[in-house]
Amino acid sequence: MKFKYNHIIVTLLLSVYLFSSCEDFVEVAAPENKMVRDVVFENEGTAKSAMTGIYNELFRAEFSNGQRNSITILSGFSGDNISNIYDTNIERIQFEQNEIIPDNSGNLSIWSSAYNIIYMTNSLLEGLENSGGISEQVKTQLEGEARFIRAFSYFNLVNLYSDIPLLLTTDYEENQLLSRTPMSEVYEEIINDLLLAEELLGGEFPENERTRVNSYTASALLARVYLYLEDWDNAETFSSKVIEATSNYEILNDPEEVFLANSKEAIWQISPLGGGGLSTHTNEGNLLIVDPVLSFLAGIELEEELAAIFDQEDKRLANWIGYDSGLEVFFAHKYKIRNSNDYPIEEYSMVMRLAEQYLIRAEARAHLGDLPEALQDIDVIRERAGISLISEISPEIGQQALLDIIMLERRKELFTEWGHRWFDLKRTGRAGEVLGSQNPLWEATDIWYPIPSEERMRNPNLSQNEGY
Incomplete structure (x- = not known):
């Protein structure tokens, strides 16, 4: 009963603290949450529950939930593997035809939900850094998990949108006017987070569930990152770590x-x-x-x-x-x-x-x-x-x-x-060759999704991708 009661309290606190960014990351209200942070990170049980809350949110977040506005589905339409049975949903048809407009709500859902997860991981990392009630062992584990999930979210964003804002803090004044960071710098941060996560995490499965990440999860994503960067030596090295486990x-x-x-x-x-x-x-x-x-x-x-x-x-x-x-x-x-x-x-x-x-x-x-x-x-x-x-x-x-x-x-x-x-x-470099032959409207600039209009209205420092 004590665990269940703590879980309910933490859920309520997280709804105020970790989810305060709600629909977007650029317009986070001034946080009046020092007391909330102190409560969430005052002991190991509530800190672990905060991490569990992030994992649970991945099942609900649009970009990661496998539903209609997820990367799996919308980027599936953008490629040539799946299509809409009916042509009644114009916004999903836009992904299929590679003609996404900046006002597309599905596109906004991917962007905002991924940044909400990033905001949550930043909140957890800041809470861990300032907590005195958690053992170093637990801090190490939770930091590694949070850094991995942040890197994973950024990896997907940077491959959908190219240059993107690099949000590494919960400071609302800093975040609300962030401009786009070059793709190469975002990748540097992704690699830094993953290398540290690999170092911090053990090879076991926390709670014997593969829904929690371990050091090999970080190695596996590093292998993918290096493959995308055409660093063949490191791609081979990190994939081998996983294969040999x-x-x-x-x-x-x-x-x-x-x-x-x-x-x-x-x-x-x-x-x-x-x-x-x-x-x-x-x-x-x-x-x-x-x-x-x-x-x-x-x-x-x-x-x-x-x-x-x-x-x-x-x-x-x-x-x-x-x-x-x-x-x-x-x-x-x-x-x-x-x-x-x-x-x-x-x-x-x-x-x-x-x-x-x-x-x-x-x-x-x-x-x-x-x-x-x-x-x-x-x-x-x-x-x-x-x-x-x-x-x-x-x-x-x-x-x-x-x-x-x-x-x-x-x-x-x-x-x-x-x-x-x-x-x-x-x-x-085959998108134009493959998709252009199927889609008469294809343009080279279609390889990147548009920066959502709603985000650009809130933040005048967000430039738009070419072609939109």
Whole structure:
């Protein structure tokens, strides 16, 4: 009972303190919250609950919740993996046509919800720094987790918007007129946070749940960051750290088991408990699965061209792609549960998993000219999928051909997961070639989303991306 009472009190306090930024970060009211901060960080129990509150908010925050305005869905539309079944929602059609206007509310939701998470992590970090009632061990753990989540949020923002404001404090006077920080400097801060998080965190799973991050989660995101920066050596180094942690992670033979709660392939997941416990299904499952009885509720389909790139014997086609004969549409079926209020929870939303680390290392090694090792890594993914191994059918493959196969496997493996296809097309310079051929309105400036008009009205120092 004592824990439950503390949890209720902390939730109320966090609603005043950590959530005070609400819809935007640039117009945070003058904080009258010293007493609130003192209460939240006066002991380890309430400080841990504050961190739990941030994890829970990730299930509710628009950019990360897997719902209609999440990065998974909106950036999925921006790429060429999913599309709208109906053309009634103009704002989502804008993402699909790469014609987003600055007033688009979905775009604003991504921006503001990510910055709200950043504001919360900054609040927690400041509270930890000024607290005298928490042991160094707990401080170290919570700081590492907060720094990781801040870096993760910035990583997604900088890859959607390019230069963005770098918010590292809760000082409302400083924040409300911040201008955009160059992308390179944002990446520097992301790397600094992740390196420190990796150092501060242990390799175990806090509370034995993969919904909490550990040092390998930081290593995995560092591998992705370095891949995007084309630092192939570091991309290989950090992905290897995760791949070699075989007591924690493994590629599961059965694709049906990958997206289960605490799957051994999971590096980081988000629990539906963040929604308050009234339902226990993932938002992705609820949104993407086409129910055969309630098919009229469906709004998203997989592109037929995506389904067509899979070999017929590919287990991913059989296990991760569904087909509704009534609507005549393919749909993502990585999650199997559309609605549930049952316990124990069977599925968590996947954020990061081991298969991506093999794909990262394969790409890095291919760029480094280590083709035999790159072949081994890509074949780990193909072997699980039940398709022919490149090392057997094309052992003398050249560098560019191998890189093309790696990008194809990334598309097949990571569809409807966190905008990977959209980010891959942009970072490899292929967005215009691929999307321009499908979209007559495509312009080179469409690779960046617009800075939301509402934010620019509040902050005159926010410049707009070119083309908007």
